[in-house]
Amino acid sequence: MRSLIGAKQQKWLLLAPALTVLALISFVPFVQTLWLSFSDSEISALPTVVSFIGLENYIYALTDPDFIDSLGRTLYFTFVSVGAEVILGVAVALLLNQQFKGRTLMRALIILPWAIPTIVNAVTWRLIYNPEYGALNSLLMQLGIIGEYQSWLGNPDVAMNMVILADVWKNFPLVAYVALAALQTVPMDMLNAARLEGANAWRRFFKITLPWIIGPLLVIIVLRSVEAFRVFDIIYVMTRGGPANQTKTASFYVYQEYFSYLRSGSGSSYAIIVALISIILIFGYYKAAKRQNGSL
Amino acid sequence: MKLKKIALTSAAFALASVMHTTALAETTLKALFMSQAAYSETDVKSMTAAFEKSNPDVKVNLEFVPYDALHSKIVAASGAGSQGYDVVLFDVIWPAEFAKRGFLLDVSDRIPSDYSEQIFQGAWTTVEYAGKRYGMPWILDTKxxxxxxxxxxxxxxxxxxxxxxxxxxxxxxxxxxxxxxxxxxxxxxxxxxxxxxxxxxxxxxxxxxxxxxxxxxxxxxxxxxxxxxxxxxxxxxxxxxxxxxxxxxxxxxxxxxxxxxxxxxxxxxxxxxxxxxxxxxxxxxxxxxxxxxxxxxxxxxNGSMGLGIPSGSAHPDEAWAFISHLTKQGTQEQFSKLSLPIWKKSYTVPAVTNGQQDLVAAAKESIAVMYPRPLVKxxxxxxxxxxxxxxxxxxxxxxxxxxxxxxxxxxxxxx
CATH class of the missing domain: 3.40.190.10 (Periplasmic binding protein-like II)
Structure with a gap:
């Protein structure tokens, strides 16, 4: 049977619904944000004239030392939290891949932290860290590790790491699940052969298992990194950027410029900067992935 | 003669019913409050219930948010026009910004002129910017x-x-x-x-x-x-x-x-x-x-707060009736345990002073020295x-x- 339209047209016809939705929910707002970022637009209920001001917003943002500091902090948050999630996630996946009683139950339970809404998770951890009656203080005190109750989220030197801990607890199950799925594709005969040849567990993991699961892992690393770089909710609930801005991430500046200071133009330029850095991160990972595949 | 009288009375009745419908048409007001310090949620709900009882045609939907979310809520809702709020609680530090951006209605003309003398100056500061009033003071508070x-x-x-x-x-x-x-x-x-x-x-x-x-x-x-x-x-x-x-x-x-x-x-x-x-x-x-x-x-x-009407509200008259009810001397004296009235006269009324003489004594001194945070946009x-x-x-x-x-x-x- 002969098609009424050519293969090329058919392809576009089939793609059209998806493209339309994508254009409406993603492309239009993006172009609008991009335009705003070059304007002096402000949130106001009065009629205002919006004018094009070129790169002024970007210059303002990038010459603000506090914002530059926040970019560094956000990168720190991203690398440490995603790094810890990957190590913990893979380790847990390896355990869950073993044969033991109650494995199915454990596999189901491990997803719980990830299923909890971020806001609930953040509030829970804030209670755990509470300087007066928090569970962490009580635990460390009883173990004899600390002599007196500590103010975990009030100490500028440790606050960020405490937020990262809460974030890792919530997000490592996602990495564990992806890793677990990937682990089930590792060929057993290859591992058995290596064992017969005398390769120890470390060697088998780094030479066979890891290269085998690195593809899916990279995908989840990219997803988590982009998510982590625009982190806002967990910090808004746990510390609001304090103490002394030590947990104030780049997204916080977007929120602040836009909704606190009502400068939609300037706020948009902060948003575009955050988006650009996320894109650079993604490209970095893809390059790494390509190199990895080449060496295989 | 008699006929004339009947005609006049019926005309008056007709007028009254027309006025009644314009002033209190069946409406649902959306109001934004905070659940933190000052009046408790229970207090605000009781005040609202009393208002709804005397204005059966007006329903009020109350929303309570933490103080930190109040500003964002008001700003974000301003984009919603008539779908936004009809009454909002705002802080003493916002009128400059809100007035310059047109978020709140200028209600100077709605406020009876004798109020100016009867309410503390510190309370008025809460709602004033550039000689205009953008709401009624409600919570007269300090630390x-x-x-x-x-x-x-x-x-x-x-x-x-x-x-x-x-x-x-x-x-x-x-x-x-x-x-x-x-x-x-x-x-x-x-x-x-x-x-x-x-x-x-x-x-x-x-x-x-x-x-x-x-x-x-x-x-x-x-x-x-x-x-x-x-x-x-x-x-x-x-x-x-x-x-x-x-x-x-x-x-x-x-x-x-x-x-x-x-x-x-x-x-x-x-x-x-x-x-x-x-x-x-x-x-x-x-x-x-x-x-x-x-x-x-x-x-x-000066940590006072006021009640205003967002400029997009479709029911400013009903909103003002609600604000008037919440801020009137009687209501404020009835609920004076968690927040003291804005009315000078209230500070000698037994309903206010009973059981909290120390607070009222401290308030008289503190209100006189209330220092404002910068009143700028x-x-x-x-x-x-x-x-x-x-x-x-x-x-x-x-x-x-x-x-x-x-x-x-x-x-x-x-x-």
């Missing part, structure tokens, strides 16, 4: 000095401190006698609450935020105030966790009997004296925040900058002078 009478008498102290220095000396006695580990507790998390404490102390030491539109908070009393705050932490007299405490944390610590002195809003008086909420009920003293020798006898920050930004630098000093990361100099530099950069 008071609360003290634990039992701890003071144990330490052999007969009167609460009159100056900030005296408060340090008394705290030292209390600490040295082992009565409590940290005698003072504050709301010094990186937040607006911390700025309120700073404003209180700073104003008593003769400091100013701006002089002739130029930052002055890095000079004189404003620097000394911050040094005072830092010093109280260094000496172990202020609870170190103050640096992450909100108003509610301060209330909890004070009510648990873990502090001798605390600065907090009016609402803590009733709650710290409530045996269900507090271990120190009946032992709570209240006084105006101290002054500074040779400069002031007491200090206070970019206040939110100025406050954020100060919050960061003040917090740095409190955390021992910077000294008062260089931190406030840095803040002044950053404020100059505001567009």
């Amino acid at each position: 008071y000095l609360f003290y634990n009478k039992e701890m003071l008498s144990k330490a052999g102290i007969s009167n609460p401190p009159k100056t900030w220095d005296e408060m340090l000396q008394q705290s030292k006695i209390i600490k040295d006698k082992g009565i409590v580990k940290y005698p003072m507790v504050w709301n010094w998390s990186q937040s607006e609450g911390m700025i309120c404490d700073y404003t209180t102390i700073m104003s008593s030491m003769g400091g100013e935020f701006f002089v002739d539109g130029k930052p002055a908070f890095n000079t004189g009393g404003a620097v000394r105030a911050l040094e005072y705050m830092r010093g109280s932490l260094d000496d172990g007299l202020s609870n170190p966790s103050s640096r992450e405490f909100s108003e509610e944390d301060v209330r909890r610590v004070f009510s648990n009997g873990e502090a001798a002195f605390a600065l907090n809003w009016t609402y803590m008086n009733a709650l710290a004296n409530d045996p269900k909420e507090s271990k120190i009920a009946g032992k709570v003293g209240i006084a105006p925040a101290p002054g500074s020798a040779g400069i002031s006898t007491a200090s206070a920050v 970019s206040y939110a930004e100025i406050s954020d900058i100060l919050q960061l630098r003040i917090h740095e000093v409190l955390l021992g990361k910077n000294d008062a002078q260089s931190a406030l100099d840095a803040a002044s530099k950053k404020v100059a950069r505001i567009r």
Whole structure:
């Protein structure tokens, strides 16, 4: 049977619904944000004239030392939290891949932290860290590790790491699940052969298992990194950027410029900067992935 | 003749019914309040129920959010036009910004002229910008000095401190006698609450935020105030966790009997004296925040809030009727335990003074010295900058002078 339209047209016809939705929910707002970022637009209920001001917003943002500091902090948050999630996630996946009683139950339970809404998770951890009656203080005190109750989220030197801990607890199950799925594709005969040849567990993991699961892992690393770089909710609930801005991430500046200071133009330029850095991160990972595949 | 009379009466009736429908057409108002300090949710619900009873055609949907979400909610809803709120609660620091951006209706003409005299000037400041009024003041509030009478008498102290220095000396006695580990507790998390404490102390030491539109908070009393705050932490007299405490944390610590002195809003008086909420009920003293020798006898920050009508509201008349009900003398006197009335006359009315004579006495003194935070369009930004630098000093990361100099530099950069 002969098609009424050519293969090329058919392809576009089939793609059209998806493209339309994508254009409406993603492309239009993006172009609008991009335009705003070059304007002096402000949130106001009065009629205002919006004018094009070129790169002024970007210059303002990038010459603000506090914002530059926040970019560094956000990168720190991203690398440490995603790094810890990957190590913990893979380790847990390896355990869950073993044969033991109650494995199915454990596999189901491990997803719980990830299923909890971020806001609930953040509030829970804030209670755990509470300087007066928090569970962490009580635990460390009883173990004899600390002599007196500590103010975990009030100490500028440790606050960020405490937020990262809460974030890792919530997000490592996602990495564990992806890793677990990937682990089930590792060929057993290859591992058995290596064992017969005398390769120890470390060697088998780094030479066979890891290269085998690195593809899916990279995908989840990219997803988590982009998510982590625009982190806002967990910090808004746990510390609001304090103490002394030590947990104030780049997204916080977007929120602040836009909704606190009502400068939609300037706020948009902060948003575009955050988006650009996320894109650079993604490209970095893809390059790494390509190199990895080449060496295989 | 008779016919004429009937015609007139029926005309009057017709007119009355027309007026009735325009004034109180069947409407649902959306109102935004906060659930933090001042009137409780229960109070606001009872006031609203009374309003709905006398205006059966008007229903009010109440929404309660934390103080920190209030500003964003009002701003975001302004884009929703008539789908947004009809009544909003706003803070004393926002009218400049809201007026310049047209978020609130100018209600100057709706306010009866004799109100101007009957309501405290400090309350009016809450709703005024450039000679116009953008709502009715509702919560007349400031931070008071609360003290634990039992701890003071144990330490052999007969009167609460009159100056900030005296408060340090008394705290030292209390600490040295082992009565409590940290005698003072504050709301010094990186937040607006911390700025309120700073404003209180700073104003008593003769400091100013701006002089002739130029930052002055890095000079004189404003620097000394911050040094005072830092010093109280260094000496172990202020609870170190103050640096992450909100108003509610301060209330909890004070009510648990873990502090001798605390600065907090009016609402803590009733709650710290409530045996269900507090271990120190009946032992709570209240006084105006101290002054500074040779400069002031007491200090206070203007922490009032008002009720306004967003410019997009489709029911401004009904909204105004609701606001009038909430702010009228009768309503305010009925609910005067968690927030004191804006009406001067109320302060001699038994319904207000009974059982809280100390609070009313302190209020009379404090209201007279209420100091405003800067009434400028970019206040939110100025406050954020100060919050960061003040917090740095409190955390021992910077000294008062260089931190406030840095803040002044950053404020100059505001567009």
